[in-house]
Amino acid sequence: MNNRMQGYCYLAAAMVLVGSTVAASKIIGSGLPPFTATALRFAIALPCFILLMAFTGARLPRLCWRDWLLLAAQATAGSVGYTTLLIAGLQRASAVDGGIILGTLPLVSAAIAIVLLGERPAMATLAAIAAAGLGVWLMMRHSADTGGAHSLSGNALILGAVLCEGLFILLNKRLLQPVAPLALSTLMTGFGLAFSALASVAEAPWSLSLPLPALTAVAYYALVPTVGGFLLWYAGAARVQGAEAALFTALAPVSAVALAAGLLGESLAYAQVAGMACVLGAVMTLAWSGIRTRSRQAAGAAQARHGDGARADPSRG
Numbered sequence: 001m002n003n004r005m006q007g008y009c010y011l012a013a014a015m016v017l018v019g020s021t022v023a024a025s026k027i028i029g030s031g032l033p034p035f036t037a038t039a040l041r042f043a044i045a046l047p048c049f050i051l052l053m054a055f056t057g058a059r060l061p062r063l064c065w066r067d068w069l070l071l072a073a074q075a076t077a078g079s080v081g082y083t084t085l086l087i088a089g090l091q092r093a094s095a096v097d098g099g100i101i102l103g104t105l106p107l108v109s110a111a112i113a114i115v116l117l118g119e120r121p122a123m124a125t126l127a128a129i130a131a132a133g134l135g136v137w138l139m140m141r142h143s144a145d146t147g148g149a150h151s152l153s154g155n156a157l158i159l160g161a162v163l164c165e166g167l168f169i170l171l172n173k174r175l176l177q178p179v180a181p182l183a184l185s186t187l188m189t190g191f192g193l194a195f196s197a198l199a200s201v202a203e204a205p206w207s208l209s210l211p212l213p214a215l216t217a218v219a220y221y222a223l224v225p226t227v228g229g230f231l232l233w234y235a236g237a238a239r240v241q242g243a244e245a246a247l248f249t250a251l252a253p254v255s256a257v258a259l260a261a262g263l264l265g266e267s268l269a270y271a272q273v274a275g276m277a278c279v280l281g282a283v284m285t286l287a288w289s290g291i292r293t294r295s296r297q298a299a300g301a302a303q304a305r306h307g308d309g310a311r312a313d314p315s316r317g
Helices: 003-029 034-056 065-090 095-102 105-117 123-145 149-173 181-203 212-237 242-262 270-312
Strands: none
Touching: 003 034, 003 065, 003 095, 003 212, 003 242, 034 065, 034 181, 034 212, 065 095, 065 149, 065 181, 095 123, 095 149, 095 242, 095 270, 105 123, 105 149, 105 242, 105 270, 123 149, 123 270, 181 212, 212 242, 242 270
16 A cells, blocks of 8 residues: 555544544533543543653643643633533534534634634635535524424534634644644643643532443543544645645544444434535535645746746756
8 A cells, every 4th residue: 555545544544533522422421521521531641642742752842921821722722612512512412413513624614714814715615614504504404493402502512612623723823833733732631631620620520420331432532533533643644735634524524423323323314414415515625625726836836946947047048
């Protein structure tokens, strides 16, 4: 198997694991409150990231106080906010809806960049955001039509989780000094553990029963999608172009919905199928648009270099 195909396999496996967090969160939510479960997840994952840093010789960055504040805000949004809202949402909504809404992350991130960073979107980006919005609306309407006020609030919480993850991506772009992926994951896990453990005091975790299925799901979430998914994603991303890697994000909602139906026994309504089709189409449109843009930029740069070389070569007259 060549290097690129290995990269594709790593990326696909990473996104399948990301999709599996929805089923895991559904199981966790049935037995543990959100902040307690989140603190347990980070408590299990943090030693693994510390060992990885020691094994690879990675070091924590030296940052200014502004960047440390941004990292703390990232952890609040992307680590604690995302996980707790996802678990809380899945206590009320179906894992199928959760998986489909999770797939809107690339589109939500693009929308946040447009609104908060003032980026000028291409028509393909606007079309993709609109298609994803239609997909989410179809699922919300399905929940309302079936009298599922509980699932409607759950879907809103899951969408809030995706917004938190989009803010995490936005805040990462505002760092003055870029942080290496392994160091960033370790810092996010450490901050996330501190914040979620503090918040879990309100849930009185010492008085809770700890059901085995929920604890097993927490351990799975911490070790397999969190640590294993990190290793697989960056091993794959190192072997392919960034735009190619973006295509594989479409596998996360497919994995989530397949596991919700196969593992949890949830059924699929027509509105949910239509919503997933809209979201997948939107993600693929955005990814292909990125590939075409980068290809045009590369072709333009090559043409410019060729032109400069021709002008610099006296033998070309």
